[in-house]
Amino acid sequence: MNSEIQQRLSAFRQKRRVQAGSLIITVFGDAILPRGGKIWLGSLIRLLEPLDLNERLIRTSVFRLVKEEWLCTETIGRRADYALTAAGRRRFEEAARHIYASRAPLWDHRWRLILQVGELPQKTREQVRSALAWQGFGMLGSECFVHPGAELSAVLDALVAEGLSSALSALLPLFAADSRSAMSASDADLVSRAWNLPALAEAYGHFVTRYQPILDELQRDQRLVLSDQDAFLLRILLIHDYRRMLLRDPELPEVLLPAQWPGQQARLLCKEIYRRLETASSRHLDAMLCVADGSTPVEDATLANRFSQDDPLSR
Secondary structure (H helix, E strand, C coil), X not given: CCHHHHHHHHHHHCCCCCCHHHHHHHHHHHHHHHHCCEEEHHHHHHHHHHHCCCHHHHHHHHHHHHHCCCEEEEEECCEEEEXXXXXXXXXXXXXXXXXXXXXCCXXXXXXXXXXXXXXXXXXXXXXXXXXXHHCCCEECCCCEEEECCCCHHHHHHHHHHCCCHHHHHHEEEEEECCCCCCCXXXXXXXXXXXXXXXXHHHHHHHHHHHXXXXXXXXXXXXXXXXCHHHHHHHHHHHHHHHHHHHCCCCCCCHHHCCCCCHHHHHHHHHHHHHHHHHHHHHHHHHHHCCCCCCCCCCXXXXXXXXXXXXXXXXX
């Protein structure tokens, strides 16, 4: 009996409220993008039904994601394929650079700032804040966004892709040079004001508590029999839980983090479990994933680049 693994799957199945749309985005990014980026709705339903997500919930969630421009459709006869939109793909690919990262970020000791220097309508201002928070920016006051390593031109391009090009004239991107005096705020002060690291550390701690026993079980029992289906389901829940934390994480360089930061342990834990699930879960996708014309897309080379062996934190 795969006790720890089955307990995790059972715990998800027993949840009264499930954000199915968010889980579906995880499936698209983790499993479908490396296989052509599209899937027939019936195939998606078959993949997720073992998590006790019924067909009606999946269909409703997919249609909502289309309305929200996360997904788009491509009709093939009486069937339709669903794929991430350009904006949806860009969002997940940006997240993927962090989810499957091979190393902790380095820092050039310069802060990236985006200042709101012009008036914006309330709705637009909230959309800008949400879009920048998605990219890991913290806030200093109500009109200053800060990040340790973002590429500012890419950040502005992302705002355009979100339909916020009208806001650019009110935003001023800047690099902050280190010209502090002895009386000015330190980098640690800035971090504590812009981000709630204790809450993030607690979330990482919960992740480690939940998944460390699973890794221990996979490492301890070499004869562990794990079905291809369960390997796929656990892989999706693993990446889903990890992705949700990274959405709140600015990925601060190690020099700006408290000692024994649990995010590093969580990343290595995610990597080790993912590697152990990859082969079996890929077999399940070979058997279950298809597009509207009935064909099964072949897995591309991008999957092999996830969680590279060249990881300084594993030493």
